[in-house]
Amino acid sequence: MRPKVPLPNDANLPADVREVLTTLLPVNVFRMMAHVPASFRPLMDLAMSILFGSHFDTRKREIAVLRTPPVTRSVYEWTQHVAVGATTGLHHDYRRAA
Numbered sequence: 001m002r003p004k005v006p007l008p009n010d011a012n013l014p015a016d017v018r019e020v021l022t023t024l025l026p027v028n029v030f031r032m033m034a035h036v037p038a039s040f041r042p043l044m045d046l047a048m049s050i051l052f053g054s055h056f057d058t059r060k061r062e063i064a065v066l067r068t069p070p071v072t073r074s075v076y077e078w079t080q081h082v083a084v085g086a087t088t089g090l091h092h093d094y095r096r097a098a
Contacts, residue, residue, distance in 0.1 A: 007031045020044060027080065059088040066090075 007028060010018050017034050020041070024030045033043050054061075062085040069078035082090075 005032070005035070008034050013037065016041075028076070029080070059085075059090065062088050062090055 008031065010021075013021075013034055014037050017037050017040050021030060021034060024044075030044070034040050050061075062081060065081045066078070066085060068074065069081070
């Protein structure tokens with residue numbers, strides 16, 4: 001699926017944002033956040049603290065995340081988090097593993 005808002009090119013991004021992007025998985029959501037360089041680092045800090053700095057059970061987190069895409073019809077979010085959920089032991093239909 002092509003994004004409706006074009007992703008920023010490296011040439012249009014500040015050096016510090018480009019540097020952070022090289023350390024992340026190449027998923028569009030990170031690059032899309034780079035559209036607003038002043039908010040990029042704080043958004044990434046928040047995302048990383050939720051994903052890696054929290055004591056919340058990763059499987060339960062993914063079940064919670066996967067409850068949103070069917071309601072919001074977010075194919076992108078569903079696709080990304082089904083893959084993440086699989087690493088936590090969830091089936092492609094996460095409700096069977098809940």
